[in-house]
Amino acid sequence: MKLIECPRDAMQGLTEFIPTATKTAYLNALLAVGFDTLDFGSFVSPKAIPQLRDTAEVLAGLDLSQTRTKLLAIVANRRGAESAVQHPEISYLGFPLSVSETFQRRNTNQSTAEALADVAAMHELCEASGKTLVAYLSMGFGNPYGDAWSPAIVTDFTDQLARLGVRIVALSDTIGASTAATISPLFSALIPAFPAIEFGAHLHTTPTTWREKVNAAYEAGCRRFDGAIGGIGGCPMAADELTGNMATENLLAYLAEQGVETGLDMAAFGRAQAMAAAVFPSH
Known part of the structure; x- marks a missing residue:
């Protein structure tokens, strides 16, 4: 089981900009918990994501000496990837490849064809620098734009990624559109069809629908889950203001019910939860 905190x-x-020192302290608290991976920042244009303009400064302040957790940074293009690979502390680069042309x-700011060309270049860059590319299939469970979506389309995207040598693919529910009825068939079909790929679930959800989504992915064989303490965040374009990230505490509760041992330091998790309340006071 791999848990990715985001x-x-x-x-x-x-x-409202979170001070660099506050971000750094919170991330250091999360590193103490023992997640597999921490999706900690992004190397994108400060104009696009002003909140994360200090990612390099935050990275410099992280204490990686006592943690097993690996770092993942999101990039939006080759230029961002070229910046990210300069940092030896980062293990994973994440790129959002959209199943929806409109969302891509x-x-x-590129077509899906252009994005796939970037994926090929970024995968080579990662291979050359000892890092691993994680492809997020954004709008993986549908989209609000009327763009074509079907399990066959998601399978085709996955096949193209597999041909490029990508080894981790996270199906991403960008707007909370997924249901058990869409999650289960996708994972059930993709996991056996692409044995060389590790599939993950990046699910956005409302407070009342999280369990059915986690259960559908888990029962279909998914063993890599993204979450965020408090269920904070999500896509700004989600129509429902209650739609946010999968709450990590809910994920942990579900896994405990299944008898899954996560190996996390729950005392450290409690401290991180308390800190989250201060970092995100309005949530």
């Missing part, structure tokens, strides 16, 4: 996703849409243009 403070970057929780922070990126907030308009809105999110990274």
